[in-house]
Amino acid sequence: MPRESASHIPEQFESRAQQEEADALGIWTFLSTEILFFGGLILSYSVYRVSYHAGFAEASQHLYFWIGTINTFILLTSSLCMALAVHSIHDGDVAKLRRYLVLTFIFGAAFLGLKLCEYYLDYREHLVPSVNFDPSHFLHPHAAELFLFLYFAMTGLHAIHMTLGLSALTYLYFRARRGDFSQEYHSPVKVVGLYWHFVDIVWVFLYPMLYLINN
Amino acid sequence: MGAQKRPERSTLYWIYASLVLLLILTAIGAKLPLGAGAHDVFAFGISIAKTILIVSIFMEVRYDKGIVRAFAGAGLVWLALLFLLTFSDYLTRP
Numbered sequence: 001m002p003r004e005s006a007s008h009i010p011e012q013f014e015s016r017a018q019q020e021e022a023d024a025l026g027i028w029t030f031l032s033t034e035i036l037f038f039g040g041l042i043l044s045y046s047v048y049r050v051s052y053h054a055g056f057a058e059a060s061q062h063l064y065f066w067i068g069t070i071n072t073f074i075l076l077t078s079s080l081c082m083a084l085a086v087h088s089i090h091d092g093d094v095a096k097l098r099r100y101l102v103l104t105f106i107f108g109a110a111f112l113g114l115k116l117c118e119y120y121l122d123y124r125e126h127l128v129p130s131v132n133f134d135p136s137h138f139l140h141p142h143a144a145e146l147f148l149f150l151y152f153a154m155t156g157l158h159a160i161h162m163t164l165g166l167s168a169l170t171y172l173y174f175r176a177r178r179g180d181f182s183q184e185y186h187s188p189v190k191v192v193g194l195y196w197h198f199v200d201i202v203w204v205f206l207y208p209m210l211y212l213i214n215n
Numbered sequence: 216m217g218a219q220k221r222p223e224r225s226t227l228y229w230i231y232a233s234l235v236l237l238l239i240l241t242a243i244g245a246k247l248p249l250g251a252g253a254h255d256v257f258a259f260g261i262s263i264a265k266t267i268l269i270v271s272i273f274m275e276v277r278y279d280k281g282i283v284r285a286f287a288g289a290g291l292v293w294l295a296l297l298f299l300l301t302f303s304d305y306l307t308r309p
């Protein structure tokens with residue numbers, strides 16, 4: 001059974017360029033649905049934030065600003081590594097592709113690790129709605145609980161996307177090691193790259209929404 | 216068969232440096248004694264700037280064909296409609 005490689009173009013495509021364009025359209029269509037997936041949550045957050053600004057600002061002060069900031073830095077760095085991975089395989093350098101995929105994975109895993117530590121600290125501070133939320137910490141407990149619910153929903157959904165991204169990076173790494181990618185054929189690397197950058201962009205908005213509300 | 220246009224390696228590093236600079240500005244801005252509205256404009260303005268840099272260069276949309284750009288923009292159009300219609304209701308309620 002022929003597997004996709006530099007020498008094999010699937011029969012439904014006339015050329016490699018056409019295949020790459022179809023792949024790009026496919027992933028962007030998927031990302032559009034993702035924009036609306038996160039968009040619904042961001043819209044809910046925005047509506048409630050307009051209604052309960054003081055409570056949201058108060059609850060935001062309980063989050064760990066520096067963890068959020070460091071995690072943003074880590075994710076931006078992982079995006080650079082991913083862009084460099086795509087750049088490397090454009091040049092046909094498989095060794096560099098593998099190196100940058102590993103670096104992207106390490107930064108992604110570091111982000112998730114730090115996020116888990118933050119969740120643990122949130123738990124210890126009794127900030128988890130429906131689990132151990134302590135209303136006595138807040139002047140506006142109902143609004144604070146709503147904010148924290150949205151915080152866990154949005155960062156949790158983002159973390160699931162990160163986990164899927166890490167799985168995709170692992171898949172790419174093993175395919176790269178098998179010699180599947182070359183200067184001529186590397187569409188899966190570009191597709192996963194686009195997904196990874198999208199997940200980064202979601203965090204670029206979650207960071208000010210959750211950590212930077214000021215009184 | 217010409218090679219597809221794409222960003223130079225040095226461009227990727229410059230974009231990364233700009234993104235980190237914007238992140239530092241956001242973090243500093245959050246601690247400045249601005250009003251709540253000014254804080255939001257500052258923080259989300261920077262988020263939009265970061266997004267433009269990532270989408271255009273890291274995601275290579277700047278170098279893509281028109282149809283790919285149209286697909287990339289479609290989600291934003293629907294998101295804009297979602298926000299426009301919702302807030303035209305919520306913000307105009309007595």
